[in-house]
Amino acid sequence: MLILLKGGRLIDPLNARDEIADLWIEDGRIVAPPQGRQPDQTHDVAGKIVMAGAIDIHSHIAGGNVNTARLLLPELHRTARPGELSLATAKWSTFETGNIYAAMGFTTVVEPAVAPHQALQAHLELSDIPIIDKATLTVLGNDDFLLSLLRDGEGPAAIADYVAATLAASNGLGLKCINAGGATAFKYNARTFGLDDVVPFYDVASRKILEALQRAIQDLKVPHPLHVHCNNLGVPGNVSTAIATIEAARGLPLHLAHLQFYGYGDEGDHGFSSAAAALAAAVNAAPNVSVDVGQVMFQQTVTISSDVLRQFNGVSSAKPRKSVIYDGDANGGGIVPYLYRESDFVNAVQWACGLELFLLINDPWRVFFTTDHPNGAPFTAYPDVFALLMSREARAEAAARVPQDALAHSTLPSIAREYNLNEIAIMTRAAPAKLFGFKDRGHLGEGGIADVAVYSPDKDIAKMFRAAHLVFKDGDLVVRDGRVAHYRWGKALKVNPGYDKAIDRRLAGYYERHFGVSHNMFAVPEHILPHSDPFQEVACAQ
Amino acid sequence: MxxxxxxxxxxxxxxxxxxxxxxxxxxxxxxxxxxxxxxxxxxxxxxxxxxxxxxxxxxxSDKIFTNLDVNRQAGLMCTTPNEARHRADVLVFIGKDLTRIWPQLVERLAPGEIPMFDLPHEPRKIVWIAPGRSAAELKGIAVETLDSSDLHATLGALRARVADKPITAAKGAKRKIDEVAEILKKARFGVAIWGEELLDRLAIEMLHGLILDLNKSTRFSGLPLGADxxxxxxxxxxxxxxxxxxxxxxxxxxxxxxxxxxxxxxxxxxxxxxxxxxxxxxxxxxxxxxxxxxxxxxxxxxxxxxxxxxxxxxxxxxxxxxxxxxxxxxxxxxxxxxxxxxxxxxxxxxxxxxxxxxxxxxx
Incomplete structure (x- = not known):
């Protein structure tokens, strides 16, 4: 079927386009204007904004820890109305997740923390998220096998082979490292763990784990650089940890996740302040580093993290007062419900810090749009975050409601910058495609898959982004005026870096010894997943 | 066919x-x-x-909700069987029905093995609360048993003694409770193992509180066995x-x-x-x-x-x-x-x- 989107404003930063033009779609792909052919379907989108489908680079939408949070907190997500499509309104279900993302014009979402031993559950959950494509980042850095390799002084080749074998078994798109060594140190009763602290039993410093994994990803030519959750998340004064981690990257590619949670100084009466300006300056000066923000918004949420040490330290601030702390085979995780309050000094500093990072980091190709769903706020708050970024006035209104002393050490009130639609498109489409090595999405060029979001411009920016006018997934019109018309089932994107298969034999022996089972027990066989052909490979560089 | x-x-x-x-x-x-x-x-x-x-x-469902109801009321600290096997320097079995619920329990948790991730690498301590006759299944392994006719009372007394609070009990019983409390407090990474038939919601909630208290100074976690x-x-x-x-x-x-x-x-x-x-x-x-x-x-x-x-x-x-x-x-x-x-x-x-x-x- 030949589809024409007629006369919209195409915003396509990867192809340096921002103009009124037609867009043609055929067989799920974007095509050149066909000569002398009539479209089978025409959509008049004059006056509308046409962008590629958005890509969320960091959102906890699946896996054991997310599901534990669902089961822990039934009172936070009671379903109250029937939907037209299967389980569409079941609150916080995988089905609802796909519906809401699609309605906002998101067509690819990356789940950033999948433990290798829970990869099958994560992919089963992702298979039940309709419409969108998905991907996972596999977590290493607290696992005995890696830490033993480092302790025993094995070379980079063995580590790269191990990383590649783990990515292959877990079907990951990239590698994540969460408080490198910190979860293991916690098992030896450490209560704090910094970049130069040493993991007991292994005598390996956190910094060394980070460098080894960063190097492995580089050697394997995996497009996405190592995705790092630093040490000391949420701790006053932790801006020094973030800056030290940027320095530890030694000019090599590194992605720092939810940077807002590391943007804290220890100034003022509360010993807690926004250090976003210094942190943004450090990011601006390090072109090898990309970051996402992890914006906080004022509402009830739940924090879900494989940084089990940090989560344990947060248990006393749980609201409602209950938490799950899970000492897993490697990272494990912690589930701590949390209420961000507008009237709370600390929460207001966090809110301001996130916005400052968005606005003070100059290069929209290196700062990514996240709330670290659901840690800073649920992804349903995205439209409101867009509004704050695009309107100084909206920020001033919101800032007037928070404790004013929270803004005393913040630069937020003085920042005039407003994101324009082109910058929004970079941050949510073009740059994520570059970050993950996607050639087929994030843009509106010929040959790209026809993931397209059409928005109706509105003075109410949040309204515009909450309910897209039209959304196409693979050329299939799935959303009309924010309403999902029907389901389809997307792919999970993964990499498949080559490696020396000798490591498979070592792993087989290791799993026999340590777990008394075959290493294959942790694999994700395609035929076990509910839809056929569930994966799509993203090429590694040659 | x-x-x-x-x-x-x-x-x-x-x-x-x-x-x-x-x-x-x-x-x-x-x-x-x-x-x-x-x-x-x-x-x-x-x-x-x-x-x-x-x-x-x-x-x-009855067994699943015995645990889950406590989790969603009070929370949970838990670990994996493999961590229990390789890391725990103290294993606390609770109830006489554990090997019936999980026949591979002894084989999988290998209580007689020295835990390989333990720093001092010493033989671990095994405690069995309300063991009935099941402690005999750990042939050749030293087990500290603590008989109990009322798990609520026993777990409550243990929690009190771990927190250095007084309890009322006969002298012999009190000494026994104190011995076990001392083992728990000295654990580096202890794991409590329980089933959802013998333990009811109140017992599991008490146990959860005990594990939380222990984590104020050391590491301790739980391993509920679930159901089939x-x-x-x-x-x-x-x-x-x-x-x-x-x-x-x-x-x-x-x-x-x-x-x-x-x-x-x-x-x-x-x-x-x-x-x-x-x-x-x-x-x-x-x-x-x-x-x-x-x-x-x-x-x-x-x-x-x-x-x-x-x-x-x-x-x-x-x-x-x-x-x-x-x-x-x-x-x-x-x-x-x-x-x-x-x-x-x-x-x-x-x-x-x-x-x-x-x-x-x-x-």
Whole structure:
């Protein structure tokens, strides 16, 4: 079927386009204007904004820890109305997740923390998220096998082979490292763990784990650089940890996740302040580093993290007062419900810090749009975050409601910058495609898959982004005026870096010894997943 | 040869699916019960329940909710069997029923082994609270036993002594409690292991409090053993699909969870549910309802029923007759099991798909 989107404003930063033009779609792909052919379907989108489908680079939408949070907190997500499509309104279900993302014009979402031993559950959950494509980042850095390799002084080749074998078994798109060594140190009763602290039993410093994994990803030519959750998340004064981690990257590619949670100084009466300006300056000066923000918004949420040490330290601030702390085979995780309050000094500093990072980091190709769903706020708050970024006035209104002393050490009130639609498109489409090595999405060029979001411009920016006018997934019109018309089932994107298969034999022996089972027990066989052909490979560089 | 029966007489799968669809879609409030099946079967059953506007429950729900109710009231600290095996310098077994619940307990947790991740690398200490005769199963291993006629009192006393608070007890009993409290406090990474039959909600909540208290100064975690018939896997699948565990109904067109209202046994016996789909792929288990309702059963061959079901389809066992994803107690995660003896016996998911196809657009 030949589809024409007629006369919209195409915003396509990867192809340096921002103009009124037609867009043609055929067989799920974007095509050149066909000569002398009539479209089978025409959509008049004059006056509308046409962008590629958005890509969320960091959102906890699946896996054991997310599901534990669902089961822990039934009172936070009671379903109250029937939907037209299967389980569409079941609150916080995988089905609802796909519906809401699609309605906002998101067509690819990356789940950033999948433990290798829970990869099958994560992919089963992702298979039940309709419409969108998905991907996972596999977590290493607290696992005995890696830490033993480092302790025993094995070379980079063995580590790269191990990383590649783990990515292959877990079907990951990239590698994540969460408080490198910190979860293991916690098992030896450490209560704090910094970049130069040493993991007991292994005598390996956190910094060394980070460098080894960063190097492995580089050697394997995996497009996405190592995705790092630093040490000391949420701790006053932790801006020094973030800056030290940027320095530890030694000019090599590194992605720092939810940077807002590391943007804290220890100034003022509360010993807690926004250090976003210094942190943004450090990011601006390090072109090898990309970051996402992890914006906080004022509402009830739940924090879900494989940084089990940090989560344990947060248990006393749980609201409602209950938490799950899970000492897993490697990272494990912690589930701590949390209420961000507008009237709370600390929460207001966090809110301001996130916005400052968005606005003070100059290069929209290196700062990514996240709330670290659901840690800073649920992804349903995205439209409101867009509004704050695009309107100084909206920020001033919101800032007037928070404790004013929270803004005393913040630069937020003085920042005039407003994101324009082109910058929004970079941050949510073009740059994520570059970050993950996607050639087929994030843009509106010929040959790209026809993931397209059409928005109706509105003075109410949040309204515009909450309910897209039209959304196409693979050329299939799935959303009309924010309403999902029907389901389809997307792919999970993964990499498949080559490696020396000798490591498979070592792993087989290791799993026999340590777990008394075959290493294959942790694999994700395609035929076990509910839809056929569930994966799509993203090429590694040659 | 695939076996299906309608009213006790041999029938084709096609005819059985058609009759099942009739029975279930005609019901005012059908319930899908048993639910002993792999993830694919559970997934199919939940989607079918939604189409039927029925409810679903699992045969092991009572045990699952004994833990889950405490979790969602007070929280949880837990670990994996492998961490318990390789890291725990103190293992605390609670109750006489542990090896019955998990026959591989001793083999998998290897209490006699020196834990390889423990820094001092010393033989570990084993405590067994309310052991009955089961401590004898740890042949040749020194076990500190603590008999108990009232687990609430024993766990409460232990918690008090760990927190250095006074208790009232006979001198000998108090000394014993103090000895065990001392072992717990000196643990570097202790793990408590319990089952959900002997321990009730109050005992588990007390234990959770004890574990939280211990973590103020050292590391301690828990290992609840859960129940069989993939009950933990079904709980997980229900969680991601509907947001809530089983004992959930689609009577209003959306998932409503209530552990009392949507208890399948109660729904059947009270007459609220007027038809049932019974699923038990892991064993020849039939429902023990006194009340009779139109019944469709997906069960292994030779399952005995008090009353012949209206429709019966013989299904295979996940991991034996066909590949399947299920929760693995020994690994503490969902795994894919390859069929050990592949056969033609259909999977629960395959039969449910046939039934759902018959219902088609009418649901």
């Amino acid at each position: 695939v076996e299906a029966r309608i009213d006790g007489k041999s029938a084709s799968i096609e005819a059985a699916a058609e009759r099942s669809a009739e029975i279930l879609s005609r019901a005012r409030l059908p319930v899908i019960a048993g639910l002993g099946t792999d993830i694919a079967g559970a997934r199919g059953a939940i989607l079918l329940a939604e189409r039927l506007r029925g409810a679903y429950d699992h045969m092991q 018939a993939n009950s933990t896997g079904v709980t997980q699948a229900s969680g991601w699909m509907t947001g809530v565990p089983m004992r959930t109904s689609f009577g209003r067109g959306y998932p409503e969870h209530d552990t009392w209202r949507f208890d399948a046994n109660r729904m059947i016996e009270s007459g609220e549910a007027d038809a049932a789909l019974w699923i038990s792929a892991y064993g020849q288990k039939a429902p023990d309802w006194k009340k009779q309702v139109p019944l469709v059963a997906l069960v292994p061959p030779q399952t005995r029923f008090f009353q012949e079901p209206q429709v019966l389809v013989e299904v295979g066992c996940p991991g034996i007759d066909h590949d399947g994803a299920e929760f693995s107690r020994e690994l503490g995660t969902i795994v894919a099991r390859k069929a050990s003896h592949p056969s033609d016996a259909p999977s629960v998911a395959a039969i449910i798909n046939r039934i759902a196809q018959q219902i088609g657009g009418d649901a």
